[in-house]
Amino acid sequence: MKLSILDQSPIASGQSAQEALQASLQLAQEGDRLGYSRIWFTEHHDLPGLACSVPEVLISYIGSQTKNIRIGSGAVLLPHYKPYRIAETYNMLATLFPGRIDIGMGRAPGGSAEATMALSDNFLQNVYKMPELVQELLNFLRDEFPKEHPFSNVSAAPI
Numbered sequence: 001m002k003l004s005i006l007d008q009s010p011i012a013s014g015q016s017a018q019e020a021l022q023a024s025l026q027l028a029q030e031g032d033r034l035g036y037s038r039i040w041f042t043e044h045h046d047l048p049g050l051a052c053s054v055p056e057v058l059i060s061y062i063g064s065q066t067k068n069i070r071i072g073s074g075a076v077l078l079p080h081y082k083p084y085r086i087a088e089t090y091n092m093l094a095t096l097f098p099g100r101i102d103i104g105m106g107r108a109p110g111g112s113a114e115a116t117m118a119l120s121d122n123f124l125q126n127v128y129k130m131p132e133l134v135q136e137l138l139n140f141l142r143d144e145f146p147k148e149h150p151f152s153n154v155s156a157a158p159i
Helices: 017-034 055-063 083-096 113-119 123-128 130-142
Strands: 004-007 038-041 070-077 101-106
Touching (some): 004 017, 017 038, 017 055, 038 055, 055 070, 055 083, 083 101, 083 130, 113 123
Parallel strands (some): 004 038, 038 070
């Protein structure tokens, strides 16, 4: 059986965000030491009590201080972002930490209505377009656009 960890980087009472992120690092290191398969970090915006709004930054930090455990997002809130940006980011992480990067995708707003509006002007429209956004992301990650597609010559891989 494979065991994994999902961490929200909670900020305990009397704790700072920095301390919460340090606790996430310690959890990942302990999971790595114990042979856990993976650890995923959540993305939340403008929510008191949760320290991780940008899992990609935390993934890089954790990856640099662990050896074997797979690290990823649980989940990238895809309607907030362009698929190309996500593909570039995760390809860069996969270059830094080969064989250790996972992408989980979600479509929840991940925070308050105000934070959602600050992140994206068209979040709800993109929620409805989620299947197309996922396919576009997969095409960028796999470099599989049809030749006639406008993005067929665009690479998301590090040069």
